[in-house]
Amino acid sequence: MSSELAIKAVGLSKCYQIYGKPHHRLLQSIFRSFRTYYRDFWALKDVSFEVKRGEVLGVIGRNGAGKSTLLQIICGTVTPTSGAVEVMGRVAALLELGAGFNPEFTGRENVYLNASIMGLTRDETDRAFDGILAFSELAEFIDEPVKTYSSGMYVRLAFAVAIHTNPDVLIVDEALSVGDVAFRNKCIRRVQDLRAQGTTILFVSHDLSTLQLICDRAIWLEKGAIKAAGDPVAVSQNYHAAMMGEVGATAQRPSVPQQRTDHARFTVFNLFRGEGATFLGGQDIAFNFELEAMKALENAVFAVSIYRTDGDWVIGQTSREAGVAWKPIAAGGSARGQLVLEKNLLAPGDYAAAFGAYSADLSICYALTELNAHFSVRTDFPTWGKILHPAKWIIQS
Numbered sequence: 001m002s003s004e005l006a007i008k009a010v011g012l013s014k015c016y017q018i019y020g021k022p023h024h025r026l027l028q029s030i031f032r033s034f035r036t037y038y039r040d041f042w043a044l045k046d047v048s049f050e051v052k053r054g055e056v057l058g059v060i061g062r063n064g065a066g067k068s069t070l071l072q073i074i075c076g077t078v079t080p081t082s083g084a085v086e087v088m089g090r091v092a093a094l095l096e097l098g099a100g101f102n103p104e105f106t107g108r109e110n111v112y113l114n115a116s117i118m119g120l121t122r123d124e125t126d127r128a129f130d131g132i133l134a135f136s137e138l139a140e141f142i143d144e145p146v147k148t149y150s151s152g153m154y155v156r157l158a159f160a161v162a163i164h165t166n167p168d169v170l171i172v173d174e175a176l177s178v179g180d181v182a183f184r185n186k187c188i189r190r191v192q193d194l195r196a197q198g199t200t201i202l203f204v205s206h207d208l209s210t211l212q213l214i215c216d217r218a219i220w221l222e223k224g225a226i227k228a229a230g231d232p233v234a235v236s237q238n239y240h241a242a243m244m245g246e247v248g249a250t251a252q253r254p255s256v257p258q259q260r261t262d263h264a265r266f267t268v269f270n271l272f273r274g275e276g277a278t279f280l281g282g283q284d285i286a287f288n289f290e291l292e293a294m295k296a297l298e299n300a301v302f303a304v305s306i307y308r309t310d311g312d313w314v315i316g317q318t319s320r321e322a323g324v325a326w327k328p329i330a331a332g333g334s335a336r337g338q339l340v341l342e343k344n345l346l347a348p349g350d351y352a353a354a355f356g357a358y359s360a361d362l363s364i365c366y367a368l369t370e371l372n373a374h375f376s377v378r379t380d381f382p383t384w385g386k387i388l389h390p391a392k393w394i395i396q397s
Contacts, residue, residue: 006169006200007051007074011083014044014069014224043069045224046083053088053168054198056191058215058232060208060239066224067204071095071171074202089168092118094158101154103147107138110146111161118165128164135186136160156183163190170194173204188214208236212382237348237378241309264366267292267334269355271373281348281379281388285341291357293329297366300326303356304339307371308349314386315341318362325360345387346377 017038019025024037031037044066051057059067072078074085075093101110111132115125133139136156146154162170170191191214195201205211211218211232218232220239228235271277272286279285289302301324306315319325319339326335335357352371358364379388 004052005050005086006053006055006088007049007085007202009050009070009074009083009085010048012044012047012070012073012080012085013042013082014066014073014078015081016041016043042224044073044080047221047224047226048083049219049226049229051200051202053200054195055217056195056201056203056215058211058218058236059202059204059221060206060211060218060236061221061227062243065221067221068095068173069224070221071173071202071204074169075171087169090119090165091169091171092162092165092167093171093173094155094162095171095173101146101158104145106144107142107146107149107157110157111142114158114161115165118162118167120165132157132160132164135163135190137183152183159187163194167194167199169200169202171202171204174206208240209382209384212236233380233382234378236382241348241350241376261365261367263295263364264291264293264297264329264357266290266355266357266367266369268336269369269373271353271375272338273375276374276376278376278378279344281346281377281383282343285344285375287339287353287355287373288336289339289355290334290336291329291367292334293331293366296331297329297359299328299360300335300357300366301360301362302326302337302339303358305354305356305371306346307352307354308386309352312386314346314351318358320360320362344377345389347383347386347388348378349386350374350376 018041019028019038027035028037047066047070049057059070061067069078071093072095073080074087075091075095076087077095102113105113111129112122112125115128116122120128133142136159138153138157141149141153146157149157159172162172172191188210191201191203195214203211203215215232217230218235219226220228220235228238266289268288268290270288272288273279287304291300291302301318301320303318304315305313307313326337329335351374353373353375354369354371355373356368357366359366
């Protein structure tokens with residue numbers, strides 16, 4: 001493996017045998033190849049990637065996507081079904097809450113136990129102990145059994161031990177999601193210090209905001225395979241948008257259906273850049289529309305509704321607010337127009353739009369489309385929330 005690499009994974013796959021009932025294991029051992037009592041579950045499928053020394057790699061994916069299995073293989077606690085992984089140097093890992101701790105031991109005893117698991121000698125742990133205790137802020141409880149610790153105290157102690165073992169590779173699996181903000185900030189600063197010192201870090205989290213800020217690259221695992229890899233901002237935003245879409249589909253929230261009005265119908269309603277276009281935050285988004293009158297219509301105003309794919313109604317406004325109305329339309333006639341959302345304020349996500357046409361006082365609906373103009377918004381920087389509101393920041397002495 002190249003001296004520039006800290007981790008190299010090639011074709012990693014892991015298959016588990018899932019038995020429907022407990023006694024099927026016994027039957028399988030008896031009948032062996034004559035009959036199969038299990039089904040194969042592939043937790044990982046042909047995963048390959050490289051991590052350079054000093055790089056921070058984020059790993060995201062829904063529960064059950066294979067993240068923890070991947071980390072366990074890298075740590076050597078799980079053997080892959082096929083493929084291979086090489087890791088250069090000492091590995092410190094926080095794979096799950098309380099891993100490597102004996103609940104009956106005191107915090108002090110568990111520091112020495114955990115440090116020895118990570119390869120430190122007794123003397124090395126003696127020299128590191130004061131630093132571990134200070135970082136964990138658990139001096140008052142260090143001689144109490146860890147079974148009396150809260151989940152936050154568990155993580156404080158485990159993280160403190162891990163970062164004081166001088167690891168070449170640090171693996172953090174959701175540990176920072178437990179505990180208060182002050183300790184989380186402390187951990188993030190320490191992670192940044194370790195990166196500056198050349199430590200390679202694998203960071204697994206559902207906290208996409210932190211992942212975007214501290215990672216150099218990100219991998220998105222889906223059903224045991226790599227779905228996307230690259231810039232952490234782009235990968236995180238695409239993952240978030242996909243998850244929001246699934247929430248919307250699962251919730252089956254009502255959309256705006258096409259209504260029969262007997263007044264008019266839209267003959268054109270589309271995005272100027274085409275269905276499924278992707279826009280940057282702050283970029284103009286334009287829609288074309290054309291309305292055909294089925295009977296004579298008075299002055300008309302048009303309306304737009306934009307929903308995120310999780311069902312949230314983000315924009316709902318009409319041309320009336322802008323003081324724009326179309327002249328009366330004769331039966332069989334048409335009205336055309338374009339709506340431009342100037343410097344769009346939408347946060348990263350996937351969206352769908354619907355259009356409506358109304359009488360000038362909004363009392364009569366002439367026509368109403370379905371949510372059939374789909375588009376996406378992305379940014380090249382981390383951001384959160386639902387809109388990117390124009391803001392002016394002022395430094396005051």
